[in-house]
Amino acid sequence: MPPVFRFAPSPNGYLHLGHALSALLNADAARAAGGRLLLRIEDIDETRCRPEFEVAIYEDLAWLGIAWEQPVRRQSEHLADYRTALAKLEAMGLVYPAFESRTEIARFVNEQEKKSGTAWPRDPDGGPRYPGMSKLLQAEERRRLVEAGAPYALRLDMEAASRQAGPLHWDESGETAAADPAAWGDVILARKEIPNSYHLSVTIDDALQGVTHVVRGRDIYPSTSVHRLLQTLLGLPVPVYRHHRLILDSEGRKLSKSTQATGLRELRAQGVTPADVRRMAGLD
Numbered sequence: 001m002p003p004v005f006r007f008a009p010s011p012n013g014y015l016h017l018g019h020a021l022s023a024l025l026n027a028d029a030a031r032a033a034g035g036r037l038l039l040r041i042e043d044i045d046e047t048r049c050r051p052e053f054e055v056a057i058y059e060d061l062a063w064l065g066i067a068w069e070q071p072v073r074r075q076s077e078h079l080a081d082y083r084t085a086l087a088k089l090e091a092m093g094l095v096y097p098a099f100e101s102r103t104e105i106a107r108f109v110n111e112q113e114k115k116s117g118t119a120w121p122r123d124p125d126g127g128p129r130y131p132g133m134s135k136l137l138q139a140e141e142r143r144r145l146v147e148a149g150a151p152y153a154l155r156l157d158m159e160a161a162s163r164q165a166g167p168l169h170w171d172e173s174g175e176t177a178a179a180d181p182a183a184w185g186d187v188i189l190a191r192k193e194i195p196n197s198y199h200l201s202v203t204i205d206d207a208l209q210g211v212t213h214v215v216r217g218r219d220i221y222p223s224t225s226v227h228r229l230l231q232t233l234l235g236l237p238v239p240v241y242r243h244h245r246l247i248l249d250s251e252g253r254k255l256s257k258s259t260q261a262t263g264l265r266e267l268r269a270q271g272v273t274p275a276d277v278r279r280m281a282g283l284d
């Protein structure tokens with residue numbers, strides 16, 4: 001079986017040099033290994049994704065000379081797959097509804113920090129770890145709130161899930177990396193009935209699409225711990241991973257989709273060629 005690579009951008013902005021690096025590394029690796037290259041559009045966040053950004057992804061990648069297999073998987077068309085996985089985790093008793101808004105959590109954490117004089121634990125993305133208030137609710141109270149139509153998020157019971165899965169590892173560019181999902185606390189897997197979490201959809205899709213090699217930016221490295229945990233809980237195959245360097249701006253910050261200076265469309269308009277982009281991304 002040939003190895004399967006994928007590039008999985010979110011259409012919430014225009015692609016920049018950092019995306020070009022990721023896409024080109026995947027395309028180069030697939031070619032070198034006689035493998036396949038898939039393209040996946042990660043468009044489950046309806047509030048941020050826009051059709052014109054998706055069209056631009058196809059244009060920019062084609063301009064770079066990247067060829068991907070058809071059909072493209074668009075996550076928004078596969079919510080049933082994520083719902084099935086969620087139902088499995090629910091049946092295992094590893095998921096619970098949490099009723100606090102982001103603002104309520106921030107306020108609680110602020111108060112705790114003031115009271116104790118110590119910093120509240122943060123997840124690898126810098127957000128406060130969920131304090132777990134809703135986990136303490138009695139089953140009856142939970143049911144009452146759900147039936148009353150209170151908004152909620154479905155969270156993974158990280159302690160129970162980690163206990164069930166045991167110690168986890170993955171292959172990171174040929175070395176063994178130890179997973180630390182607990183660093184994330186009780187992550188959100190869905191908002192009410194909408195299974196729109198990045199962690200869940202990326203894990204399910206890589207498995208359903210038979211992805212064997214995940215090549216993506218170093219910024220996503222900590223998330224791999226959650227993906228490894230979900231793979232084990234759901235009995236999914238485990239790809240090998242390579243988290244590549246990021247391209248930083250002149251101030252040492254990660255590139256963002258709003259930084260026009262490194263946008264592929266802007267570069268193209270200035271007469272930069274695909275070969276130039278390879279060099280600018282530090283390839284060749």
Ligand code: GLU
Nearest residue numbers: 008009010042202216220
């Ligand atoms: N959709 C994610 C992003 O654009 C990448 C997901 C992945 O490669 O696993 O940042």
